[in-house]
Amino acid sequence: MDTFEILKKLTETPGPSGNEGGIAHVIAELWQPYVDSVTVDRVGSLIAVRNGQGKAPRQRLLLAAHMDEIGLMVRQIVSHNGYGFLRVTNVGGVDIRQIYAQQVVVHGRQELPGVLGCLPPSMLPEEKQNKPYDYEDLVVDVGLPAEEVEKLVSVGDFVSFRQPLHQLLGKRVAGKSLDNRASVTAVTLCLHYLAQRTHTWDIIAVATAQEETRLLGAYTSAFSQRPDAAVAIDVTFGKGPGVNDANAFELGGGPTIDWGPNVHPGMYRALKEAADAIELPVHTATHSRYSGTDAFGLQIAREGIPTGLVGIPLRYMHTMVETADLTDIERTGRLLAEFITRLDDKFLESLAAGMMEEK
Amino acid sequence: MNELIKKLTEAYGPAGFEDQVRDLIQPEVAPYADEIKVDALGNLIVHKKGDGSGLKVMIAAHMDEIGVMVTHITKEGYVRFTNIGGVYPRTLHGNRVRFADGTIGIISTEPLADRNKVNSLDKHFIDVGATSSEDCPVKVGDAAGFWREFAVLGSRLVAKSMDDRIGCVVAIEALKRLKETPHDVYFVFSVQEEVGTRGAQTAANALNPDVGIALDVTLTGDTPEARPMAVSLGKGTAIKVKDTGMIAHAGLVKLMRQRAEEAGIPYQMEVLEGGTTDARPMQIANAGCAAGCISIPCRYVHSQSEMVDGNDVENSVRLLVEILSKPIAL
Structure with missing residues (x-):
């Protein structure tokens, strides 16, 4: 498996929150060879099940x-000198400072290439010259006359960013939506590794929908699948100039295993033991309450689900140049596979017993 | 309709x-x-x-x-209140609320030096016509909604x-x-x-x-x-x-x-x-x-x-x- 090629295909496929049909299709094709069933649920999450080799009924882990x-959405069509321009709003946590002068694709009646433009600073009113643009100043220019735009685009159409994945020198890659296609790549690698190994538990691999807006797919898939345990995989903050605190991690230094009230301590320990068993470097990330990931929804579904969280270090999160290290993505896949092969029918008991031990 | x-x-x-x-x-x-x-x-x-x-x-x-809820009644019979849902202070002064039993109250506000500004919610009060806390017809915890009649303005409907x-x-x-x-x-x-x-x-x-x-x-x-x-x-x-x-x-x-x-x-x-x-x-x-x-x-x-x-x-x-x-x- 070529990690770069998988990541490239995944990051370059549009899939803003609420419009995941296209990316779900690509992921379904990638996962198909390794799983026994693939479905899309009522909110758009892709749910793939790989049966374990244990005796039925088997225990089930949800990944x-x-x-x-993140993306944009058309909120108004305005015309200027006969040309049509689109005013947009954010879908998910878009940083307005990062989107000016980016290329986009407008998902209208057909796909329209466009750019995010604005008046040059010298032509703006003085009070705006040294400030970031706001949504009132920015427009998407698709280069077409207003009447054409009116025919092809309507308010509510999605707009996705367009950026090819770049391989930097070494193992670093930069592009858009590594948050969270890096993790989808890691799950793909994990499934590939599992195909060559033995595991007793069933694996429910879920590519969740609408995490960036409300963790929708995590809550709903955990409810519908009712797994015995779950692991969320998401990006975490990478160290870099000016980013050096204890909760940022070196690119290429290995994935994080997360700790705090949002994860089950037994899941943390089991992931850590799996990493140690294969001498895979990992770091502990801590969250004092909300992890900002799918783990938050998974943990409280139904009667509660023992949940773990694994992170892939990423610089420049929520920009078009999100940067990660391919090695960390591959290690995350290996870590998950190792963790899964170690799961046995005593695992849930050991989690429960661990909670009763005197610390 | x-x-x-x-x-x-x-x-x-x-x-x-x-x-x-x-x-x-x-x-x-x-x-x-x-x-x-x-x-x-x-x-x-x-x-x-x-x-x-x-x-x-x-x-x-x-x-x-949306509405308001009584939090405190002063000795003089004025009613202090908190919001139920998204109540904007600028919509309050001079308006009327109605309680479950039909009691009507007038909302007013403490004086403000700058008349172009709006007081925060906690500086508003309701006057239900009481003269003291004893004869005040509403009590702490009572909820009120805004009160205004429905009106038809051509095809536009207001309420x-x-x-x-x-x-x-x-x-x-x-x-x-x-x-x-x-x-x-x-x-x-x-x-x-x-x-x-x-x-x-x-x-x-x-x-x-x-x-x-x-x-x-x-x-x-x-x-x-x-x-x-x-x-x-x-x-x-x-x-x-x-x-x-x-x-x-x-x-x-x-x-x-x-x-x-x-x-x-x-x-x-x-x-x-x-x-x-x-x-x-x-x-x-x-x-x-x-x-x-x-x-x-x-x-x-x-x-x-x-x-x-x-x-x-x-x-x-x-x-x-x-x-x-x-x-x-x-």
Whole structure:
């Protein structure tokens, strides 16, 4: 498996929150060879099940990696000198400072290439010259006359960012939507590794929908699948100039295993033991309450689900140049596979017993 | 329809205190329902059975309105209060509230040096005509809604609590006109939307619908210096794509649009940048459902004079009936 090629295909496929049909299709094709069933649920999450080799009824682990990405949506069509321009709003956590002068695709009646333009600073009123643009200043220009635009585009159409994945020198890659296609890639690698190994538990691989807006797919898939345990995989903050605190991690230094009230301590320990068993470097990330990931929804579905969280270090999150290290993505896949092969029919008992031990 | 709008908008029903509204809706829907119940939170759930070939559809229109609650009564008989839901201080001074028993109070505010500024909520008080705490007819914990009469201004209709009694009216009218449906339809007149879409959440948990459609008001961009928004009063019902609480199911949005076009119903596509509706909890309840919202464009939302256009209301009813009377393929 060529990690770069998988990641390239995944990051370059549009899939803003609420419009995941296209990316779900690509992921379904990638996962198909390794799983026994693939379905899309009522909110758009892709749910793939790989049966374990244990005796039925088997215990089930849910892996959640969200497939949606931040994007934009048309909120108004305005005309200027006969040409049509689109005013947009954010879908998910878009940083307005990062989107000016980006290329986009407008998902209208057909796909329209466009750019995010604005008046040059010298032509703006003085009070705006040294400030970031706001949504009132920015327009998407698709280069067409207003009447053409009116025919092809309507308010509510999605707009996705367009950026090819770049391989930097070494193992670093930069592009859009590595949050969270890096994790979808890691789950893909995990399924590939599992195909060559033995595991007793069933694996429910879920590419969740609408994480960026409300963790929708995590809550709903955990409810419908009712797994015995779950692991969310998402990006975490990478160290870099000016980003050096204890909750940022070196690119290429290995994935994080997360700790705090949002994860089950036994899941943390089991993931850590799996990493140690194969001498895979990992770091502990801590969250004092909300992890900002699918783990938050998974944990409280139904009667509660023992949940773990694995992170892939990423610089420049929520920009078009999100940067990660391919090695960390591959290690995350290996870590998940190792963790899964170690799961046995005593695992849930050991989790429960671990909670009763005197610390 | 105006008579029903008048009756419902003039009713008392701050969030958590919806019983008077529920008592008015119940006789309206009873002749058309296969089954009616009130759940533990107070949602009124009206079931219209399908022919077994369709989906389970939940329609939600909230009965509650924003209001105030008494927190303290001064020796002199003035009433201090807190908000129930999104009450804006600038809408208060000189306006009137009404308590469950009909007691009317006048809202005023402490003096402010700069008359162009607005005092915060805690610097306002209600005068119910009492002379001391002893003869004050209201007590701590009593809730009040705004009080203002319904008015017809040509095709425009003005009332307090159009948000969301107009949604209730759309639901009632659609139920009345819906002769046959393939779907198991549950019209939920929900409680506590204004304090966190709480009634629709429990109703959706209980009903577990395949499709959830909220009926609620949305903002417009057609008043002087309004924040740009491509929705205007009188230009049709609004099909929501996104608000700050949820992104509607793409397939459901497409279907709504298709039904509107087939039937020649004027519609507008809505992207709302402030607020959300009962569609939000429906979307995430249980294993999730295909959620969307038919919106009624409304000016001056959360004031005592919320304005809608009667044609938009009619078109919203027509669209809902079109959707419910035909198969839904998502």
